[in-house]
Amino acid sequence: MSFFNLLGKLKNIFRGNIHIHDLLHHVININHIHIEQHSPPDAAPINEIAPGRLILNLDKLELSPAQREAIKAAFHEAVLIDDIPLLEDKSKERLEDIAVSESDSEIKILLKFFKKIIPAEDYAALRSAIYIKNKFDERAPQNEILSLKKEVREKFGLRGNKISNLWSSGYFKDMIKPIYDRLSSDPDFSENDFLKYYDLIIDEEAFAVFVPSTMTAEQLISIIRQKIKSNLRYGVYFITIHGIGKECVDTINGIIPDIETNYDVINRAITEKNYIIRAKFWFRK
Amino acid sequence: MISKFQEGVITFDALAKQEILSWFGKTLDEENYIIEVEDPSQRVVTTDGQEIKLTEFAGIVKGSERYIKSDLPSLIEFLDTLE
Numbered sequence: 001m002s003f004f005n006l007l008g009k010l011k012n013i014f015r016g017n018i019h020i021h022d023l024l025h026h027v028i029n030i031n032h033i034h035i036e037q038h039s040p041p042d043a044a045p046i047n048e049i050a051p052g053r054l055i056l057n058l059d060k061l062e063l064s065p066a067q068r069e070a071i072k073a074a075f076h077e078a079v080l081i082d083d084i085p086l087l088e089d090k091s092k093e094r095l096e097d098i099a100v101s102e103s104d105s106e107i108k109i110l111l112k113f114f115k116k117i118i119p120a121e122d123y124a125a126l127r128s129a130i131y132i133k134n135k136f137d138e139r140a141p142q143n144e145i146l147s148l149k150k151e152v153r154e155k156f157g158l159r160g161n162k163i164s165n166l167w168s169s170g171y172f173k174d175m176i177k178p179i180y181d182r183l184s185s186d187p188d189f190s191e192n193d194f195l196k197y198y199d200l201i202i203d204e205e206a207f208a209v210f211v212p213s214t215m216t217a218e219q220l221i222s223i224i225r226q227k228i229k230s231n232l233r234y235g236v237y238f239i240t241i242h243g244i245g246k247e248c249v250d251t252i253n254g255i256i257p258d259i260e261t262n263y264d265v266i267n268r269a270i271t272e273k274n275y276i277i278r279a280k281f282w283f284r285k
Numbered sequence: 286m287i288s289k290f291q292e293g294v295i296t297f298d299a300l301a302k303q304e305i306l307s308w309f310g311k312t313l314d315e316e317n318y319i320i321e322v323e324d325p326s327q328r329v330v331t332t333d334g335q336e337i338k339l340t341e342f343a344g345i346v347k348g349s350e351r352y353i354k355s356d357l358p359s360l361i362e363f364l365d366t367l368e
Contacts, residue, residue: 003293031293037301058304072308078295080347085289085367086305087344089296091355095364098357099287127361151356 003031005082009074013067020046030054034089101134102127110173117180117191118198122163125156129167136168162205171210176201178244182274200278204240207231211243217254224255228263232283240280249277289367302342309350313339319352331359 007024014020023046032053036043039057049055063071078084087095102111107130115123132148152160166172176198183194201208209227211220228239239259243252249272256279259265264284271278297305306312310322311329317339319329328336329352343355346366353363 006293006295031291033295035295035297035301035305037298037304058301075295075305075308079345080350083347084293084295085344085346086295086297087353088302088342088355089298091343091353091360092290092294092296094355094357094360095367096287096290098361098364099368124358124361128357131357131361148357151358155356155358 003078003082003084006033006074006078006084009070009077013070013074014046017045023048027054098127098131101131110177113177114172117194119195121156122159122202125152125160125163126167126172128152128156128160129164132164133168159202162202166202166205169210171201174212175210175242175244179276182244182276186274197276197278200240201242207234207236207238208240208242211241211248211252213243213245213248215248215251217251220251221255221258224259225262228259228283237283237285238280239283240278243277244275246275249275252277252279287364287367302339305345306339306342309345 007027007030011021011024014024027048029052030048034049034053034055036055036057037059039055039059043055043057043060045057045060045062047055047057061067061071075086079086085092102108111123111127111130114126118126128148129152132145132152135148136145149161149164152164156163166176179197179201180194183189183197207227209220209224215223224239224241231237231239241252243249256270259281260268263281265281266284267282269278269280303313306319307322311319312322312325314320314325314328319337319339319342321327321329330336331352331354332348335354337352337354341354341356343353343360343363345352346363348366353359
């Protein structure tokens, strides 16, 4: 109904121009008007460029001052009274793209799950991370990915980057969700228990190893050695190893002697409960 | 397609931004932030108080004339109001 009002107003504004008036009179089911300011030389003032879509080339309309005021009033009313969104075309496309990315049934389930258990700001960062990963998987240009990551960093800081990295690596789905499921099955569980654990995972994301259940001890030793080397290069004298599930806990416990034999470990903190393990080792500087 | 857009949507290309803003009584200051024509000392802000540069301007919607930024987190937040 609201779009009908806008079209009616445009018809009235252009009643002196037979071509435009006729076009507006004959188009049906219009639900999208696109406005351009610098159109190609041969562009018509108004054109139906696709079913349901009109293009309005402002530079070709040759508006009188009265018509310009009337157009301004018509769009003003359409947006602020009739509640029609007025958006830059690229942002509209981005919004549609985000909606598609979040319509995936698995993503929907995960988003519903995490919305209830992580802080609102992290949840917002997670949604950005999901979109960026989708664009990466679609092989979007690298400058677009970098630009999206920059926007996330500007809004959510370093924590936004960490959340993005954890999502990209599958750890929200394969580590954080199972940890919550396991912790929450404990009768003494409190949301705070989970949030403490969750915060540690986010904070130490760059310096931690997350161990999948399929990883062998040999693979894990190799990854841990690489990670320790990388951490030390950045002046980080610790490593944290996370795992969930009996096999994983056994694998991690099995490689602890390797760490303690090959590195100058000055302290260690190993917490293990409900087959969730977090092992942290500090090394001498 | 987002259901709200199926009901109707108006879009504009990047080159039409300043014209669109002028329809709503807005212009730019020397740093390219959107300001009120009638009160140039007043920069337009988003619902969470962020000032908006022309390059960041994504659109206007109802809700006390709500101005939207084009970065990913802002669009995701805005998407919730459309669905």
